[in-house]
Amino acid sequence: MNELTSALAAALPDGRVLTDPDVVDSYARDRTFVRPGRPLGVVLAQSRDDVVATMRWASEHRVPVVPRGAGTGLAGGATAVDGCVVLSLARMTAIRELSPQDEIAVVEPGVITADLDRAAREHGLMYAPDPSSYEISTIGGNLATNAGGLRCVKYGVTRDSALGLEVVLADGRVLNTGRRTMKGVTGYDLTGLFVGSEGTLGVITAATLRLRRAPRETATVAAEFTSLRDAAAAVSAIVAAGCQPSLLELMDRTTLQAIDDWKNIGLEPSTRAMLIAQAEGAADEMADLCAAASFVAVSSTPEEAAELIGIRRLAYQAKERLGQCLVEDVCVPRSVLPEMITKIEEVAVRHGVMIATVAHAGDGNLHPVFVFDRGLAEPPEEVWAAADEVFRAALGLGGTLTGEHGVGLLKKRWLSLETGPVAAELHHGIKQVFDPLNILNPGKAI
Amino acid sequence: MNELTSALAAALPDGRVLTDPDVVDSYARDRTFVRPGRPLGVVLAQSRDDVVATMRWASEHRVPVVPRGAGTGLAGGATAVDGCVVLSLARMTAIRELSPQDEIAVVEPGVITADLDRAAREHGLMYAPDPSSYEISTIGGNLATNAGGLRCVKYGVTRDSALGLEVVLADGRVLNTGRRTMKGVTGYDLTGLFVGSEGTLGVITAATLRLRRAPRETATVAAEFTSLRDAAAAVSAIVAAGCQPSLLELMDRTTLQAIDDWKNIGLEPSTRAMLIAQAEGAADEMADLCAAASFVAVSSTPEEAAELIGIRRLAYQAKERLGQCLVEDVCVPRSVLPEMITKIEEVAVRHGVMIATVAHAGDGNLHPVFVFDRGLAEPPEEVWAAADEVFRAALGLGGTLTGEHGVGLLKKRWLSLETGPVAAELHHGIKQVFDPLNILNPGKAI
Numbered sequence: 046m047n048e049l050t051s052a053l054a055a056a057l058p059d060g061r062v063l064t065d066p067d068v069v070d071s072y073a074r075d076r077t078f079v080r081p082g083r084p085l086g087v088v089l090a091q092s093r094d095d096v097v098a099t100m101r102w103a104s105e106h107r108v109p110v111v112p113r114g115a116g117t118g119l120a121g122g123a124t125a126v127d128g129c130v131v132l133s134l135a136r137m138t139a140i141r142e143l144s145p146q147d148e149i150a151v152v153e154p155g156v157i158t159a160d161l162d163r164a165a166r167e168h169g170l171m172y173a174p175d176p177s178s179y180e181i182s183t184i185g186g187n188l189a190t191n192a193g194g195l196r197c198v199k200y201g202v203t204r205d206s207a208l209g210l211e212v213v214l215a216d217g218r219v220l221n222t223g224r225r226t227m228k229g230v231t232g233y234d235l236t237g238l239f240v241g242s243e244g245t246l247g248v249i250t251a252a253t254l255r256l257r258r259a260p261r262e263t264a265t266v267a268a269e270f271t272s273l274r275d276a277a278a279a280v281s282a283i284v285a286a287g288c289q290p291s292l293l294e295l296m297d298r299t300t301l302q303a304i305d306d307w308k309n310i311g312l313e314p315s316t317r318a319m320l321i322a323q324a325e326g327a328a329d330e331m332a333d334l335c336a337a338a339s340f341v342a343v344s345s346t347p348e349e350a351a352e353l354i355g356i357r358r359l360a361y362q363a364k365e366r367l368g369q370c371l372v373e374d375v376c377v378p379r380s381v382l383p384e385m386i387t388k389i390e391e392v393a394v395r396h397g398v399m400i401a402t403v404a405h406a407g408d409g410n411l412h413p414v415f416v417f418d419r420g421l422a423e424p425p426e427e428v429w430a431a432a433d434e435v436f437r438a439a440l441g442l443g444g445t446l447t448g449e450h451g452v453g454l455l456k457k458r459w460l461s462l463e464t465g466p467v468a469a470e471l472h473h474g475i476k477q478v479f480d481p482l483n484i485l486n487p488g489k490a491i
Numbered sequence: 492m493n494e495l496t497s498a499l500a501a502a503l504p505d506g507r508v509l510t511d512p513d514v515v516d517s518y519a520r521d522r523t524f525v526r527p528g529r530p531l532g533v534v535l536a537q538s539r540d541d542v543v544a545t546m547r548w549a550s551e552h553r554v555p556v557v558p559r560g561a562g563t564g565l566a567g568g569a570t571a572v573d574g575c576v577v578l579s580l581a582r583m584t585a586i587r588e589l590s591p592q593d594e595i596a597v598v599e600p601g602v603i604t605a606d607l608d609r610a611a612r613e614h615g616l617m618y619a620p621d622p623s624s625y626e627i628s629t630i631g632g633n634l635a636t637n638a639g640g641l642r643c644v645k646y647g648v649t650r651d652s653a654l655g656l657e658v659v660l661a662d663g664r665v666l667n668t669g670r671r672t673m674k675g676v677t678g679y680d681l682t683g684l685f686v687g688s689e690g691t692l693g694v695i696t697a698a699t700l701r702l703r704r705a706p707r708e709t710a711t712v713a714a715e716f717t718s719l720r721d722a723a724a725a726v727s728a729i730v731a732a733g734c735q736p737s738l739l740e741l742m743d744r745t746t747l748q749a750i751d752d753w754k755n756i757g758l759e760p761s762t763r764a765m766l767i768a769q770a771e772g773a774a775d776e777m778a779d780l781c782a783a784a785s786f787v788a789v790s791s792t793p794e795e796a797a798e799l800i801g802i803r804r805l806a807y808q809a810k811e812r813l814g815q816c817l818v819e820d821v822c823v824p825r826s827v828l829p830e831m832i833t834k835i836e837e838v839a840v841r842h843g844v845m846i847a848t849v850a851h852a853g854d855g856n857l858h859p860v861f862v863f864d865r866g867l868a869e870p871p872e873e874v875w876a877a878a879d880e881v882f883r884a885a886l887g888l889g890g891t892l893t894g895e896h897g898v899g900l901l902k903k904r905w906l907s908l909e910t911g912p913v914a915a916e917l918h919h920g921i922k923q924v925f926d927p928l929n930i931l932n933p934g935k936a937i
Contacts, residue, residue, distance in 0.1 A: 146727065146826035169733065191676045202674055204683075205651065220913045226822040227854040228648055229891035230637045230687050231898060231909050232937060233918055237650075237683035241676050258733040281592065287615065287704040326772075376672040380592035408673040445675035452677060463677050467666045472679055474924035478917060491678060 049106055050086045053130065056098040063087040072133060073125035075118035076178075078369055078423055079454055082127035084111070091136050093213065093250040099132055100248065101217035109487050112244040114154060114186030117178040119372045120453025122190060122243045122489055132248060134185045140164055141251065148256045149208060149225060154185025154249050158192075161254070170256040173200035176449070177361055188249050191241030193449030195357070198407030199291035200257060202449060204240040211251035212239055215480040225253055238475070243451050243490035246479040260291060264328035265350035267342045268335035269316045273297060273390070275337040276318035277383040280406040282334040284379065288327040293407030294357045295320055297386075300401040300414075303363040310356060315339060320406070321357050323350070360403045364414050367399070371415040371424050371455075373432060375439035376448030379409040388438045389413045396431040410448035411439075437462070452490045460491075495552055496532045499576065502544040509533040518579060519571035521564035522624075524815055524869055525900055528573035530557070537582050539659065539696040545578055546694065547663035555933050558690040560600060560632030563624040565818045566899025568636060568689045568935055578694060580631045586610055587697065594702045595654065595671060600631025600695050604638075607700070616702040619646035622895070623807055634695050637687030639895025641803070644853030645737035646703060648895060650686040657697035658685055661926040671699055684921070689897050689936035692925040706737060710774035711796035713788045714781035715762045719743060719836070721783040722764035723829040726852040728780040729768060730825065736777070738769040739853030740803045743832075746847040746860075749809035756802060761785060766852070767803050769796070806849045810860050813845070817861040817870050817901075819878060821885035822894030825855040834884045835859045842877040856894035857885075883908070898936045906937075 046054060046064050054062040063069060064086040073081035085108065088099050103110045109129035116123055125131050137153035140161065144150070145168040152161060158179040162172040175194035176182055182192065187203045188210070200206075209223025223229065223236035239246055270276040276295055283290060296304075296319045305312035316339065322331050332341045344350035364370050377385045386402065389411070393400040399416040413435055415428045424432075436446055436459050446456050446463050461469060472491040476483070492500060492510050500508040509515060510532040519527035531554065534545050549556045555575035562569055571577050583599035586607065590596070591614040598607055604625040608618040621640035622628055628638065633649045634656070646652075655669025669675065669682035685692055716722040722741055729736060742750075742765045751758035762785065768777050778787045790796035810816055823831045832848065835857070839846040845862040859881055861874045870878075882892055882905050892902050892909050907915060918937040922929070 144824070144826065145731075147824040148730075149824070191680075193674055193676075197674060201651070202676075204680065205647070214913070218913050220917070221911070222914070224822075224891045225824050225889045226856075226891050226894065227825070228639055228643060228822050228851075228856050228894040230639075230648075230893050230895055231891050231902075231906065232914060233688055233692075233921060234637075234650065234680070234683045234686065235914065235917065237680045240680065242679055246679075258735060261733065284594075285591075287707065289704060376670075376674050378590070378593040378595070378671050379673070380590065405674075410672075410674050443671045445670045445672050445677050447676050448672065448674040449676055456677075460677065465667070467660070467664050468668070468678060468681065471666070471681065471924060475679060475921060478920035478924060 049108065053099065053102045056102050057088065057095055061089050061091070061095055063089065072113065072131045075116045075121060075123040077119060077121045077455060079121040079124045080422065081125040082129065084125040084129045084131050087131045087133060089133050089136050093211065093219065096132065096213040096248050096250050097217045097219065099130065100213050100215060103130060103484050104216045104482060107482055107484060109484050111486050112189065112248050114183035115181050117182040118186060118190060118451065118453060120451045120455045122451050122453035124454055126488060135183060137250065145170060147225065149253055150256055151251060151253050152184055153251055154183060156184045158182050158184055158187055165256045166259055169259055171259040172206065172254065173257050174203045174206055177358060184252060185249050188240050188252055189244050190451040193405065193410065195292045195294060195405060197405060198293050199289060204237055206255045207236055207240050207252060208255055209253035210236050210239055210249050212247035212249055214247050215482060215485050220247065223253065243453060244486035245476060245490050246485065260325045262325055263323055263347060263350050265344040265353045266322045266328050266331045267353045268320045268338035269313065269340040270318045270337060271315050271339050273318045273386050274383050276320050277386060279320055279335045279337065280382060283322060283331050284407060286330065286334060288324040288331050290322050290324040290407050292321065292323040295404040295406035296357065296360060297402045299399065300360050300364065300403050303367055303401060304356060304359050307363045307366055308359060321353055364401050364416060368416045368419050369421065371417065371428055371432060373413045373415065373435060374447045374450040375435060375444055376408065376410040377439055377442045377444035381442045382406060382409050385411060385439060385442055389435055392431045392434045396427045398428055398431045400431070408448065454489060495554065499532070499545065499548045502548050503534065503541055507535050507541055509535065518559065518577045521562045521567060521569040523565060523567045523901060525567040525570045526868065527571040528575065530571045530575050530577050533577045533579060535579050535582050539657065539665065542578065542659040542694050542696050543663045543665065545576065546659050546661060549576065549930050550662045550928060553928055553930060555930050557932050558635065558694045560629035561627050563628040564632060564636060564897065564899060566897045566901045568897050568899035570900055572934060581629060583696065591616060593671065596700050596702055597697060598630055598700060599697055600629060602630045604628050604630055604633055611702045612705055615705055617705040618652065618700060619703050620649045620652055623804060630698060631695050634686050634698055635690050636897040639851065639856065641738045641740060641851060643851060644739050645735060650683055652701045653682055653686050653698060654701055655699035656682050656685055656695050658693035658695055660693050661928060661931050666693065669699065689899060690932035691922060691936050692931065706771045708771055709769055709793060709796050711790040711799045712768045712774050712777045712781070713799045714766045714784035715759065715786040716764045716783060717761050717785050719764045719832050720829050722766050723832060725766055725781045725783065726828060729777050730853060732776065732780055734770040734773040734777050736768050736770040736853050738767065740767045741850040741852035742803065742806060743848045745845065746806050746810065746849050749813055749847060750802060750805050753809045753812055754805060767799055810847050810862060814862045814865050815867065817863065817874055817878060819859045819861065819881060820893045820896040821881060821890055822854065822856040823885055823888045823890035827888045828852060828855050831857060831885060831888055835881055838877045838880045842873045844874055844877045846877070854894065900935060
């Protein structure tokens with residue numbers, strides 16, 4: 046330890062600060078290829094007080110702090126910068142309270158997303174936001190990125206489940222935002238402001254989250270199509286019919302092939318796309334609306350339903366077997382989903398890049414995954430060129446650069462295309478109010 | 492006109508600026524008793540450019556601007572201050588776009604809330620937020636206060652339907668926030684920050700709003716109870732059973748009596764409370780759960796359903812017939828609704844004040860209405876004393892001062908009890924970023 050980290054260790058209980066370079070390095074990356082800076086050390090916070098002490102020390106010495114949950118982010122938001130301290134919240138794992146009567150839970154940021162969901166289900170409730178990584182991601186990381194997931198199409202994103210927060214500010218002061226009630230309009234929406242701010246405004250040390258009634262029935266439909274356009278048309282038909290799906294996922298051929306190569310799901314050669322859908326009480330209706338499908342299955346048991354959704358949840362890992370992945374995250378108005386899919390296919394061919402796409406189709410949120418050679422340190426030029434075209438196409442169709450992953454480092458160079466100079470100025474003004482020394486996750490998100 | 496207002500009139504098309512004192516006075520109040528200041532004049536904006544010109548002039552001359560929709564607010568948020576210009580958005584009434592495919596509408600701020608809902612229903616959709624005043628309130632005012640309503644219990648508040656905004660900033664610059672897509676996490680949540688900011692951060696000149704599928708069936712349950720506690724217990728039972736009500740309203744005896752005196756609804760002498768509930772496909776189940784009711788009716792036609800809900804929508808006007816009203820708006824965790832109701836009754840008796848309560852019971856949002864003598868300029872001391880006790884009781888039960896009406900002027904003196912000094916400092920910091928001259932609705936909300 047040097048003088049700085051010794052002072053930090055002295056301000057914290059024993060064992061909280063790690064400085065061994067190999068260990069520190071394992072906390073420096075998220076799930077992207079982005080090459081991290083070299084941190085001074087890692088703090089393994091176990092309490093709010095640990096976070097307060099860390100932020101006081103960081104303010105005093107003007108040391109950048111990179112907050113971190115499980116490191117499952119896909120935008121470089123938790124990537125360490127040179128000379129920073131990585132502040133891990135992963136050990137703050139208490140579910141402090143779970144009230145079935147009020148349908149809320151108060152949790153620490155290190156709680157694994159799926160663990161909270163399971164705890165809620167013991168009471169007939171659920172925690173709705175379910176990013177694909179929910180078995181390994183943390184609530185804190187989900188809040189920092191305003192994570193989405195498969196069930197967003199019905200229940201909204203993480204922000205829609207966040208009622209109140211306990212936040213440690215850059216200078217170590219503690220702020221409580223929001224409320225325990227379903228509604229509340231006292232003051233500005235600071236809760237909503239922290240959610241999705243990617244660790245740049247404060248460190249979340251507890252959250253009051255809304256739980257929801259778990260659906261009574263979960264019959265699942267899986268439909269295979271010989272064209273992507275037919276699958277996209279079925280998405281429109283399902284939404285227009287008012288089925289109110291709680292899950293409506295689309296996978297393209299490249300994705301399905303990767304899953305089939307890995308798990309042998311019996312993929313037909315003619316299948317170009319698969320839809321997986323759930324809606325309370327509307328499984329048969331949705332199956333009927335997939336009239337153009339070459340094959341439709343409706344689950345008849347919860348196990349079958351879980352198996353069908355399980356195929357979708359394999360998608361990302363299956364693609365990681367093919368090479369390194371640049372996972373993109375554009376979102377477009379639902380009506381132009383077919384155009385966006387066509388554009389992605391066209392860009393892939395023109396640039397000679399492998400793009401495997403899954404979509405939270407009911408939301409218009411597409412994840413084109415650009416696969417590139419494992420030996421490369423970062424995506425080759427043609428991948429960036431293709432990604433650039435995809436981003437601009439999404440914006441041109443009235444869409445957004447990121448539906449649920451965040452801006453982090455990866456998307457910063459396109460940010461101004463979407464938000465413009467007035468918004469940028471306001472963002473920096475807000476940042477200045479919360480973090481005048483610019484020590485909280487500097488260089489990210491805005 | 493004086494020199495200032497002449498300069499304003501010169502910057503705008505003909506007929507936009509009113510300075511006749513009697514006319515100006517009619518734009519100076521909202522629906523509270525709060526005595527307004529004396530404005531310089533009123534701007535009747537018809538376009539974004541009118542708003543831009545007004546804000547440029549106001550910045551140049553440092554004139555306060557009080558934005559205003561229909562003036563149906565219940566917290567004094569649109570009350571004029573001395574020397575201000577009242578900026579009415581009521582004439583900006585265009586629904587610029589309504590896309591059934593994307594389930595969004597782009598509207599101007601003067602659109603009447605129920606008009607947007609009706610326009611959406613032509614396509615099988617609805618605009619969910621429905622404050623009790625929705626036949627006369629505007630979307631702009633709803634956004635400024637983050638208005639709630641009867642359907643919030645299922646569909647959330649106004650913020651949950653706001654996807655993006657066009658805002659004119661204090662200096663006249665135009666900002667576009669948010670998106671047209673269902674999801675999006677690019678940058679800080681400026682949309683959410685403007686919603687509920689009560690005109691203190693910018694003037695909303697257009698909004699992209701989320702529409703939702705209108706429910707297929709609207710059978711309505713009305714149940715009368717001989718005790719308020721039994722009615723509150725039925726609320727808990729309905730929620731716990733997973734009926735997912737889209738409307739769950741409670742009225743106390745005093746409210747029902749006021750409605751009966753006006754419209755003769757045949758109120759039984761023993762009835763102490765009435766519940767009105769809707770849930771897709773669960774009307775009979777909800778009726779069964781009102782086991783302790785002295786009378787239960789389930790509508791069998793849409794007309795009957797509308798009639799039952801119509802009783803609830805009469806509540807506020809019925810109370811206004813009794814005297815002047817201080818309409819309060821506390822919200823508590825649902826589990827303590829019975830305690831809060833008991834407390835309100837006890838406070839009413841002890842202070843000798845008439846309090847008539849309606850509640851969006853499924854949300855724990857109570858509107859205790861303090862009725863006082865029509866001859867008084869403002870509520871007498873005992874009303875404020877009773878209100879003070881009600882606010883403190885709500886906060887003590889884990890609740891909030893305002894579930895959906897806003898802080899405005901009326902609730903400012905209790906604000907610090909809920910939010911504390913750190914939040915106050917951040918609020919003023921944010922205000923400074925957006926409105927460094929403090930000309931936008933000064934003295935309100937924060």
